[in-house]
Amino acid sequence: MNKKIAIIGGGIVGASAAYYLSSLPGGDQFNVTLFDAGAGQATKAAAGIISPWLSKRRNQQWYQLAKDGATTLMTLARRANLSTDIYHQTGTIITRTNEKDLHDLFILAQERRQDAPDMGTVERLTAAEVKERIPLLTNPQPGIYISGGARIDGEALVTTLLDQAQQVNLTVKRGKVSLDNQGNLITATGQQRFDEIIIAAGPWLNELVEPLGIKVAVRPQKGQLIELAVPDYGSQENMPVLMPEGERDFIPFGHGKLIVGATHDDEAGFNLTATPAATQDLLNSARQFADYLTEGDITRTKVGTRAYTPDFAPFFGRLKGHPKLLVAGGLGASGLTTGPLIGRLLAGTIIYGGTPDWSNYEKPLTNYFS
Structure with missing residues (x-):
């Protein structure tokens, strides 16, 4: 039985x-x-980025779990025949405005790649090269490109x-x-x-x-993200995900859709109501890199509750x-x-x-x- x-x-x-x-x-x-x-x-409520390799968390057990988790997802995508609308290895770009910080990040990427071949190729990009890869941007910043990074629709x-x-x-x-x-x-x-x-x-x-x-x-933590309608470039489905310093992640999906987020609210508990303040925070973050975006471009708001340990x-x-x-x-x-x-x-x-x-x-x- x-x-x-x-x-x-x-x-x-x-x-x-x-x-x-x-x-x-x-x-x-x-x-x-x-x-x-x-x-x-x-x-x-999540649309996320699979790119753990340049995290500066000191917890090595978490890094090993996240690194092997990224590899698991690559295998799962093939095994479950996931469409590119669900999981797409577009690459990720992590930006820094300070020249030394960018240099240090590039060195870290080279070191981490030694025991994480699934990172793929690592490239240092100028602001112009970042814009070339993500044409949605009007205010690009220099960054590090990792080809193994991916976006995912949870x-x-x-x-x-x-x-x-x-x-x-x-x-x-x-x-x-x-x-x-x-x-x-x-x-x-x-x-x-x-x-x-x-x-x-x-x-x-x-x-x-x-x-x-x-x-x-x-404990619970409330997270909110927004979806926006943006110009539908022919290359948009393959645009890398942008992980800016100090701002919300900028995730281009195909078919003229952009996702920005998510927020981290430790005080709201299990409240699932989208708030204007969080929406404005996300829009302001997006406008740091694409200044043509307006509130009228927002097509959807999602809210979920994460679980955190101390x-x-x-x-x-x-x-x-x-x-x-x-x-x-x-x-x-x-x-x-x-x-x-x-x-x-x-x-x-x-x-x-x-x-x-x-x-x-x-x-x-x-x-x-x-």
Whole structure:
């Protein structure tokens, strides 16, 4: 008889875990049910950049996770046959206005490339060369180009992964669920039995594990982005993503669409209302580089809630004292980069068993659970 697996949360970790439980060898021995409440999910509101290699975070475990996460996404894009509207390796350009900062960034890129060949080529660009690659810009800055960087549509990625998994062994159920004090899953129709449960509910993780007498060091952060209509250059689908210093990311998509964002609001909690102040902040940032943009060009606003830990590092693994429960959280703004790898690792340990050592990717779970 097939084992029954539950996943709570249909964001990037939950959707990735469901996909790998359906596609890794041995996954056909499992029946998987994913429960998702459908509100506030960070992934559905995210359009992001996959370019972790020049991060100056001191946490080497996070860097290893993000670096290998970028590689995982490259493989996933081919394996799941993702369209370029979902994942596109356009390259990224990281800009600096100070000459020394730009030089130091170029040296760092050359060093990081030694053990990260998926970075691709590294080039130093003048402001004119940056404009040549991103014609949308009116005020370009010099920068470093990394060919391995990519842009990604979080909502479309999750939808595609779940659609493919549903063709194999996944059932998706919309609605809120909870756990009892023994770790059993409770739905609107009562208790349901599962052999193992992955809890990937973002900042709602605390609420879910509270009946177990557990607290998690994770907090919500509101993020908002805007979509704008821009001139539809023939090359726009292949334009690199711009990561400016001190400003919001500038992400050209194809077909005359530009995404700018996202904000980081630590005070709004779970509030999902778009605010005029955040919208103006994003527009002002975009106008630093494309001064023709106006409020009338905004076609859509998205809001989601990220989960952060005090040290800004994600965690994942089997919950101590509750062997059938696996947890993941605290991905923050790097969820689209790290989430697919975390989902694959969790799916792998369910399929193949054992107690894998993930200390190269994360600190002990006891750092976040009490």
